[in-house]
Amino acid sequence: xxxxxxxxxxxxxxxxxxRALRRALSITxxxxxxxxxxASKEKQARCxxxxxxxxxxxxxxxxxxYSVSSELRAxxxxxxxxxxxxxxxxxxxxxxxxxxxxxxxxxFPDVRALVERLKDIRRHDRDPRVLVxxxxxxxxxxxxxxxxxxxxxxxxxxxxxxxxAPVPPDPPRAxxxxxxxxxxxxxxxxxLGNILRRTLxxxxxxxxxxDDMMSEYAKTTLVxxxxxxxxxxxxxxxxxxDVDVANVRAVLWRILHxxxxxxxxxxxxxxxxxxxxxxxxxxxxxAAPLFVSSLTNAELVVK
Numbered sequence: 001x002x003x004x005x006x007x008x009x010x011x012x013x014x015x016x017x018x019r020a021l022r023r024a025l026s027i028t029x030x031x032x033x034x035x036x037x038x039a040s041k042e043k044q045a046r047c048x049x050x051x052x053x054x055x056x057x058x059x060x061x062x063x064x065x066y067s068v069s070s071e072l073r074a075x076x077x078x079x080x081x082x083x084x085x086x087x088x089x090x091x092x093x094x095x096x097x098x099x100x101x102x103x104x105x106x107x108f109p110d111v112r113a114l115v116e117r118l119k120d121i122r123r124h125d126r127d128p129r130v131l132v133x134x135x136x137x138x139x140x141x142x143x144x145x146x147x148x149x150x151x152x153x154x155x156x157x158x159x160x161x162x163x164x165a166p167v168p169p170d171p172p173r174a175x176x177x178x179x180x181x182x183x184x185x186x187x188x189x190x191x192l193g194n195i196l197r198r199t200l201x202x203x204x205x206x207x208x209x210x211d212d213m214m215s216e217y218a219k220t221t222l223v224x225x226x227x228x229x230x231x232x233x234x235x236x237x238x239x240x241x242d243v244d245v246a247n248v249r250a251v252l253w254r255i256l257h258x259x260x261x262x263x264x265x266x267x268x269x270x271x272x273x274x275x276x277x278x279x280x281x282x283x284x285x286x287a288a289p290l291f292v293s294s295l296t297n298a299e300l301v302v303k
Contacts, residue, residue, distance in 0.1 A: 047241035054249055055233035060168045061253065062261030063225075067093045068134050068162060070260045077137040077288035079163035082263035092121045093162070096147060096284075097136040111150045118154045129269055131156035134262075137285040141278045144287065145300045157269035161291055165261040174250035184254070196251045203239035206232055206248075225256055271296035279303045 063084065065073075072095050095102040100109045103121075108114040121131070131151050135144060148159055176199065183191035193214075200206040209231035216224050232252065236245065276290050276298045 043240065044237075048237050050241055050245045051233040051236045054236070054245065054252075055229070057171060057249065058229045058233075058252060058256060061229070061257035062165055062167060062259070063256075064258035064260055065162070065262040067132060068095075068260070068262055072134055073164050073260055073262065075136045075138070076134060076162065076164040076262070077285050078166060079263045079288060079291075080166040082163065082165075082265065082293050084165070084261075085264055093132040093134050094147075095134045095136075096139050096144065098139055098143070101147075111147055114147075115150065115154065118151060118156065122155050129156060129158045130160055130266065131158075132160045132162060134162040135284045137283065137288070139284045140280075141282040141284065141287055142280050142302045144284055145302050148300050158267050160264050160266040163263045163265075163288060163291075165263045167259045167261065168257075170257075171249055171253055172246075174246040175244070176247040177250050180250065180254055192251060192255050196248075196255065199247045199251055200232075200243060202242045203236060205235035205238040206243065209235050228252060228256065265291040265293065265295055267295075267297045269297065273297045273299045275299045275301055277301040277303050 068076075075097070092103065094114070100107055101111070101114050102108070103117060106117065108117065118131070133144075133147070151159060176195065180192065180195060183195060188194075197207065197210055200210055209227060212231075213224055213227040216222075216227070232248070236243065236248070274295065274297070276287065278287055278301075280302050
């Protein structure tokens, strides 16, 4: 018996059409996913580059030296080759210039007049062997030699010589800089900290870094700036830079960087002495390059 040919059921054509549509949609979804993955990788790479650049910039930020005014700093010998030191708070500092000596607002015409004040510093200072010397670059070398010798006889066997530090340029202004300017002009307590917390709000990893720093400050009253320098850039990568990085950079720079920065060479009284000898006509500007970071102690001599 011959079975006649029958037309295919109508629903089988519809099924074939649906399968074709699903295949097309599947291919489209794959293409979208591939494109999205590429865009995501591109965003991550861009974010990492921004964070790396921020980290490099923050590493150049200079710390403030509260013991030397900006006016006095401008007269010091410049030494950018010396290593940075942490933020320096107020400490007894002798400002040395051709016309005499100053400690805060008190002036002394010569070393002999300074001796009684040296005795007082030694009685009250936390480190009685250290005497901080901020020396005008034009000061005659013999005057420096005499001061260091007299200070040693009074027990200051570890003089610390302060130099000016070169200041790196500020980053380009960001939209938030106008607000920062107004906040600083108004002297608002905690103003920059509040602005930073707000600029980090879109990145939970970065706000944790800030909160950790503030928790440590609440316990110690010391600002651990290294937490920001070392913690914020990787935190931004963790959250995909979901913040305005330019604004974050602007606030961090204002918090961390100071134009009143110094370098320092401090003698160790227990280290062997080298001799530094210069002619009588030399100035501190001539002597300054000899005070390298590896110099731990020296006998200063006039030839």
